[in-house]
Every structure is written in structure tokens, then in C-alpha cells.
Amino acid sequence: xxxxxxxxxxxxxxxxxxxxxxxxxxxxxxxxxxxxxxxxxxxxxxxxxxxxxxxxxxxxxxxxxxxxxxxxxxxxxxxxxxxxxxxxxxxxxxxxxxxxxxxxxxxxxxxxxxxxxxxxxxxxxxxxxxxxxxxxxxxxxxxxxxxxxxxxxxxxxxxxxxxxxxxxxxxxxxxxxxxxxxxxxxxxxxxxxxxxxxxxxxxxxxxxxxxxxxxxxxxxxxxxxxxxxxxxxxxxxxxxxxxxxxxxxxxxxxxxxxx
Numbered sequence: 001x002x003x004x005x006x007x008x009x010x011x012x013x014x015x016x017x018x019x020x021x022x023x024x025x026x027x028x029x030x031x032x033x034x035x036x037x038x039x040x041x042x043x044x045x046x047x048x049x050x051x052x053x054x055x056x057x058x059x060x061x062x063x064x065x066x067x068x069x070x071x072x073x074x075x076x077x078x079x080x081x082x083x084x085x086x087x088x089x090x091x092x093x094x095x096x097x098x099x100x101x102x103x104x105x106x107x108x109x110x111x112x113x114x115x116x117x118x119x120x121x122x123x124x125x126x127x128x129x130x131x132x133x134x135x136x137x138x139x140x141x142x143x144x145x146x147x148x149x150x151x152x153x154x155x156x157x158x159x160x161x162x163x164x165x166x167x168x169x170x171x172x173x174x175x176x177x178x179x180x181x182x183x184x185x186x187x188x189x190x191x192x193x194x195x196x197x198x199x200x201x202x203x204x205x206x207x208x209x210x211x212x213x214x215x216x217x218x219x220x221x222x223x224x225x226x227x228x229x230x231x232x233x234x235x236x237x238x239x240x241x242x243x244x245x246x247x248x249x250x251x252x253x254x255x256x257x258x259x
Contacts, residue, residue: 047109051080191249
């Protein structure tokens with residue numbers, strides 16, 4: 001099981017503040033990143049988004065830099081006060097000199113970037129030799145497990161890939177190859193999203209439509225926090241459950257070292 005003394009807090013943070021489907025993946029990811037704390041400073045959050053994940057992970061502590069290509073959410077990242085600096089990434093060049101950071105972390109971002117090799121090389125460039133890169137990614141098994149594709153075929157998988165903006169759904173070996181070519185060695189890998197978990201995650205997306213409506217109308221993902229409180233015990237067990245089929249996980253956490 002994925003143990004964490006703060007897993008319940010991670011779960012409640014997402015239940016009360018984010019669309020429902022996140023509870024089937026984000027608390028597990030938080031538990032994996034938390035086990036590697038404290039990160040050696042200076043720290044870069046690559047693909048920080050609105051800063052919510054980092055805020056839940058680090059609490060009242062502050063880290064050095066958060067960057068993201070999406071300018072529309074960076075004001076929220078600044079308001080989270082988890083970063084000392086929040087900067088825009090243009091998708092080409094990370095705005096720092098070489099060997100600036102001892103640690104980089106990135107949660108489910110790399111499968112979304114338009115130029116994967118360029119971004120990985122940039123991350124490698126700004127990292128100190130021997131520095132750690134903690135990164136979680138979705139794999140090609142996510143598409144293999146899609147329930148909708150079994151009934152609607154490849155069109156469903158292609159539609160979902162476009163909606164979720166997943167240009168880089170690589171195999172585990174494909175991810176390892178990409179990391180190696182960017183100058184990293186794999187220290188550890190942990191699969192955390194098995195076949196049944198993927199089914200739950202996929203189906204829960206359709207139970208989160210109300211959150212999209214709420215966000216558009218009221219600028220809040222969750223109007224009534226605590227609405228899923230009766231499910232908390234089950235969801236907590238789910239979040240702590242280990243994935244047995246490591247080789248065929250739809251999501252993998254890597255610890256990498258800059259060579």
C-alpha cells in the first residue's frame with residue numbers, strides 16, 4: 001500500500017477543492033512526492049499550473065520557482081504563496097542559466113508538452129549535476145485500458161487524447177529512453193495506476209461535469225465541499241492501495257538523477 005501519514009489530508013484537499021475525478025490519482029501522487037521530501041534547494045516546479053498541488057504538498061513552506069506555459073493560471077500560482085517566483089515558460093527556453101537547481105519536480109505534465117525532448121533537455125540544462133528530478137507521467141497503457149474505446153473504437157481514444165491534450169503517451173521504455181537522451185539516469189520507478197484504477201478514473205471524469213459548470217458560472221470547482229464525505233473511507237483505502245501490475249501501469253512515478 002502507498003502509505004502516507006497525510007494521505008487523508010491529501011484526499012480531503014482534492015475532494016473539497018477540485019473535480020471529483022482527481023481523487024483517483026492526485027492523492028497517490030502527493031504521497032509519492034511526499035516520501036521524497038525534503039527536496040534539496042533550490043527547487044523548480046516545472047508545469048506548476050495554479051500551484052494547488054504544490055500548496056497541498058508543501059503546506060506553509062515556500063519553494064523557489066514555479067513555471068508554466070499557461071499564463072491564465074499563473075496569477076493563482078502567485079496567490080498560493082507557495083513560490084518565491086512564478087514565471088512563464090515559452091515552451092522553448094527555461095529562463096535560467098545552466099545548473100541553477102538542485103531539484104526539479106513535475107506532476108503529470110510531461111505527457112502534455114508540445115516538444116517533449118526540448119523541454120527535457122531544458123530541465124536537464126538548468127539542473128546541477130547529481131540533482132534529482134522527480135516526475136510522474138501517464139503511459140500508453142492509459143489508452144489501452146479505456147472502457148470507451150472498447151465500445152466506440154479508436155475514435156473515442158483519439159477524441160479523449162485531444163480533449164486531455166496528451167501528445168506524449170509513451171511506453172515505460174519510451175519514457176526511460178527520453179529521460180536518458182536528456183542526460184538523466186533512472187534511480188527508481190513506481191507504477192501507481194493499474195487497469196481497474198484507470199477504469200475508475202476514466203468513468204469519474206463523467207461524474208465531474210458539475211464541476212466544469214460550477215467553475216464556469218461561479219469560478220469555483222466545488223460549490224458544496226463535503227458532498228462526497230460518505231465515500232471518504234472507501235476513497236482513502238483506494239488511495240493507499242498498491243498497484244500490483246507494475247509493468248503495465250497507466251501512470252508511473254520516476255526518480256531521476258542528472259548525470
